[in-house]
Amino acid sequence: MNRDQMKGTAEKVKGxxxxxxxxxxxxxxxxxxxxxxxxxxxxxxxxxxxxxTVKNTTRKPG
Incomplete structure (x- = not known):
């Protein structure tokens, strides 16, 4: 989970x-x-x- 995902979830909870x-x-x-x-x-x-998703799809295998 990256920073934007965590902050977004926290903002939703506050909301x-x-x-x-x-x-x-x-x-x-x-x-x-x-x-x-x-x-x-x-x-x-x-x-x-x-x-x-972008990070995981652009990661080189192996």
């Missing part, structure tokens, strides 16, 4: 927490912030996945 807190308290702004964080985290994680 889930913010979304849940927003829903629990009725704070729509915090709920939306959580949704945005989750989307940002997912995008960063996917970028890390692509980097990992």
């Amino acid at each position: 889930k927490v913010n979304e849940a807190l927003g829903r629990a308290t009725g704070d729509r702004k915090q709920e939306v912030k959580g949704d945005v964080q989750q989307a940002t985290g997912e995008a960063r994680k996917k970028a890390g996945d692509v980097k990992d």
Whole structure:
């Protein structure tokens, strides 16, 4: 797992927490912030996945 994958996953978790807190308290702004964080985290994680795939496919065997 590379740095982008880890940071993306962490951002998604923070987003889930913010979304849940927003829903629990009725704070729509915090709920939306959580949704945005989750989307940002997912995008960063996917970028890390692509980097990992490229790294693994360009690696010379043996």
